[in-house]
Amino acid sequence: METTLEKPKANVAEDFLPLNGTDHIEFYCGNAKQSAYYYQHAWGYELVAYSGPETGVRDRASYVLQQGKIRMVLSSAMHPEHEISKHVLLHGDGVKVLALWVDDARKSYDETTKRGAQGVMEPTVYKDEDGEVVVSAIKTYGETIHKFIERRNYKGVFMPGYKVKKSGVETKSVGIKHVDHCVGNVELGKMNDWVKFYEDVMGFKLLLTFDDEDISTEYSALMSKVVSNGSGYVKFPINEPAAGKKKSQIEEYIEFYHGPGCQHMALATDDIIATVTELRKRGVEFLNVPEVYYDEVWQRVGKINEDVEKIKQLNILVDRDDEGYLLQLFTKPVQDRPTVFFEIIQRCGAKSFGKGNFKALFEAIEREQDLRGNL
Numbered sequence: 406m407e408t409t410l411e412k413p414k415a416n417v418a419e420d421f422l423p424l425n426g427t428d429h430i431e432f433y434c435g436n437a438k439q440s441a442y443y444y445q446h447a448w449g450y451e452l453v454a455y456s457g458p459e460t461g462v463r464d465r466a467s468y469v470l471q472q473g474k475i476r477m478v479l480s481s482a483m484h485p486e487h488e489i490s491k492h493v494l495l496h497g498d499g500v501k502v503l504a505l506w507v508d509d510a511r512k513s514y515d516e517t518t519k520r521g522a523q524g525v526m527e528p529t530v531y532k533d534e535d536g537e538v539v540v541s542a543i544k545t546y547g548e549t550i551h552k553f554i555e556r557r558n559y560k561g562v563f564m565p566g567y568k569v570k571k572s573g574v575e576t577k578s579v580g581i582k583h584v585d586h587c588v589g590n591v592e593l594g595k596m597n598d599w600v601k602f603y604e605d606v607m608g609f610k611l612l613l614t615f616d617d618e619d620i621s622t623e624y625s626a627l628m629s630k631v632v633s634n635g636s637g638y639v640k641f642p643i644n645e646p647a648a649g650k651k652k653s654q655i656e657e658y659i660e661f662y663h664g665p666g667c668q669h670m671a672l673a674t675d676d677i678i679a680t681v682t683e684l685r686k687r688g689v690e691f692l693n694v695p696e697v698y699y700d701e702v703w704q705r706v707g708k709i710n711e712d713v714e715k716i717k718q719l720n721i722l723v724d725r726d727d728e729g730y731l732l733q734l735f736t737k738p739v740q741d742r743p744t745v746f747f748e749i750i751q752r753c754g755a756k757s758f759g760k761g762n763f764k765a766l767f768e769a770i771e772r773e774q775d776l777r778g779n780l
């Protein structure tokens with residue numbers, strides 16, 4: 406498998422924080438070894454590197470998994486007082502790091518901290534026989550952080566401290582290619598603060614706004630704004646709960662995560678039918694919309710190139726905007742707490758986020774919330 410990621414061309418000229426894309430997403434988990442098996446077996450990620458006691462790292466174990474340009478790091482601690490253990494105790498398994506791939510981790514740190522970001526790691530150089538990686542980090546919502554990863558002088562598989570390790574299970578790709586967007590859930594009244602953070606501190610632009618008129622059902626509502634970096638490679642929608650008759654899905658998340666955090670990551674595929682067929686076969690659970698969704702959807706979105714019977718059979722959602730259409734589907738939470746989940750998305754021209762599906766989707770989420778006794 407190809408493990409070196411190809412760098413995209415061109416960034417915006419005056420962008421003070423040019424980003425090449427998402428470098429990796431790190432989960433803090435209770436049992437990274439078993440999570441790594443789940444992501445290899447069910448999701449088709451390939452294990453490419455490992456760091457832990459066997460490689461001289463005494464306090465933690467980290468597994469680096471890759472599929473297409475998506476890189477996930479799963480980490481567990483060896484001791485109860487470790488920051489990973491504390492994070493897991495409070496939040497359950499969750500996303501700690503949304504790492505961004507940059508050409509200059511020092512400048513990224515200086516430019517963002519100068520604009521008000523709270524630094525959590527000053528630029529640090531890690532070296533081994535394959536070269537060097539420079540890493541710095543700043544805080545974002547909750548306990549989540551953004552790392553800036555500069556790897557232009559590195560030719561190893563991931564980072565110094567990690568050794569190449571291959572999957573012990575046979576892995577078969579499900580066709581996911583890259584991270585499309587990562588969504589954060591923040592507390593009531595805090596969405597605009599975080600939008601401002603991304604605008605002022607990281608130079609992002611507001612792309613879209615959804616208010617509770619767009620996203621409300623009988624029970625719950627939410628508000629959402631999407632920010633994007635200059636190149637458009639990195640998109641972060643930010644959600645906050647809105648008033649509804651009962652508890653919104655964002656409140657449920659915040660209650661069980663014990664604070665703001667990453668709600669979902671959308672992974673892009675070129676063939677959602679093949680991807681979802683495989684994922685379902687391997688036991689990945691998705692939210693299902695009722696059959697009646699398909700009674701009106703084709704009137705709303707018009708003609709698509711895919712087999713509409715298959716789309717219906719796999720319960721894939723469809724939406725259209727001015728530029729084209731998109732196909733998407735959401736998993737159920739991937740841990741016992743009703744917190745983090747994934748989205749599978751295939752964009753056929755559309756650059757939006759599936760607004761037309763919000764109502765059907767949130768009703769499906771509420772049915773799940775109700776089953777958990779959290780509505």
Ligand code: FE2
Nearest residue numbers: 588671748758
């Ligand atoms: Fe999404």
